[in-house]
Amino acid sequence: MNFHELFAHFGDLTVDGLTKGSIYALVALGYTLVYGVLKLINFAHSEVFMVGTWTVLGAYSLVGADEGSGVGLVILATLLAVVLAPLASAATALTVERVAYRPLRKKNAPPLIFLITAIGCSLVLTETFGQALHAIFGPPFGRAAVSIPSLIPEKELISSTWITVSNTQVIVIVSAIVMMVGLDTFVNRSRLGRGVRAVAQDPDTAALMGVNQDRVIMLIFVLGGAMAGIAALLYTIRYDITKFDIGFLIGVKAFTAAVLGGIGNLRGALVGGLVLGVVEVYSSTLFSSNWEDVTAFVVLILVLMFRPTGILGESLAKARA
């Protein structure tokens, strides 16, 4: 129990936790949207994130951007990644929906069948990057971790005895919050968003009112996927790395964040993500970083035992229907 370390670096640790947490929160949105509408845990969502990180790498190498590239090239590469990563992730999520989930929905399969199928999709996607693409193209694909050039050099913006904040941390937190506010506004204000809430509330009545259920479902997979793509870009900006199985732990943590905030609740995902990120960083300082990954699981079990509806309560529909 290293209390000294925790109190000495409390400010830094909190900022670090919030940075991690905003990435979890963005990924958690995908779980929460799908769960809110379909009452289904999209286990393959973690791989949607993973595809995003590889797309960022692809976007960078497409324009030949590397560490130390000129400002123009960096901006071009980043813009390209901002466009391509969400596109690739959304396309992955949509493919999973069309290929795997839709046939099951037509058959009214029980939830466990969905979950097993999702595990299958998740295996296929990870192995595509870990094995299949490696067999065809060789490195960088494969089972080893790949570093992604950090185009934006790390710089400390605020540096005092009790808190240091770097530019990448600010980029991650601010962009995550902007994305979440945008999504929240979209779901609550726009016409399509109203359709999403209607289907979440009562699919049959929504269908009677002229909402195209299949289109709403496709929309939520696209939205969740795009958020995961942005999360992937922010992750690579901050941590400069990807790997074929990188999605698994992030996925579990994001799912925990979604449950913690109240699954199905968009604002809950933000709260849950930030809380989980901070708790994780504190506990890994208190105990040791070896135990860092246990935190999410323990938090998940505790939440499900004592408050299964999460901090803000479930329901995409009831919140402000």
Place this chain on the structure above:
Amino acid sequence: MPEMSALWKSANVRDRWETSPTWVRMLGSGILLAIAIYLPFINVLPFAYIRTDLSTGGSDWSGVLTTIVIYMIVATGLNVVIGMAGLLDLGYVGFYAIGAYSLALFGSPDSPVTKWFSEKFGLSEGWSVPFVACVPIAIAIALMAGVVLGAPTLRLRGDYLAIVTMGFGEIIRIISRNANGLTNGPNGVTNVPTPPGPVDPDTGQPFFNPIDGYRWYWLCLAILILLVWLVRRLEYSRVGRSWLAIREDEDAAAVMGVSGFKFKLWAFAIGAAVGAIAGLLFGSKQQFVEPTGFALNLSFLFVAMVVIGGSGNMFGALFGAFLITYLPERFRGLSDWRPFCFGVALVLVMILRPQGLIPNRRRARELEDRRLEAEEVATDD
């Protein structure tokens, strides 16, 4: 409909078997058993093509057979949880690890636990618990772990349960990796005991040694047969009927006086114990236990065995375990592709034949009913 015709065909074999006279069934089982016992020595072409050590670099045939049977034991246990009680357990590798580690920690003179005991109580150097006593210890620990994990989580929705069990599997692995004082951490535990048996007078080798792999195979086969028989008795008992009722409709079962929670907990604990037995055999055969052997992917592999084979049908699950363990060993070039192929197979089976290759009829009917209901709703529109 191709699905239905396949179902009908498999049903036909099963019906014939069930209606044939006792002596035919006894004879059939006897022949099957004889073949199973003879398998490690099979050397006559063309049958020898099933061996995995024909080409250089192939794996030891008896070793592969033992692994297959150990995974079949796993499938038997997981089938109770997934197939009979309808609970998706994604952390089954946790119980497998508990079995292996209980044997290693109590049975090996090199483990921190036995060292602590011998220091604390002034026991002789190299003291350890004998193998035979380790078996009930492992089963008891696994049962307890099953109850401790199950009691708070079994009231949750099914898909939450899956994620929580997955977390449990990971926690067990991380503990075994990090708790140096308890498990030796990443270095693992050496000198894991083997089952007792007459020592070879010439070489001084124990009866169960790495060279005579067929003995391990026979031992595991005997345990598998015993466990299959026990689980089969359970399936046709009051407990098995309660599982079925809970799986089909928990609320209706509760109205009829079947306590869902109690029987789910039973299924969970029994599954845990069987998983621990498989893990114990695995640890004993390796004579070395270390954390990387219990990665989460193994859990998915276990689920894939049961689900692809046909959850709820014991022989389906056994067949699934056989397929998934044997094929990559026989075709070594495929082994890198193993997880990829499982993924594809899982998705295909779930979409095209969710009841599995050798289905449980009742479960197949449940799925068919749900599909028809959905179609009715669709035509009503």
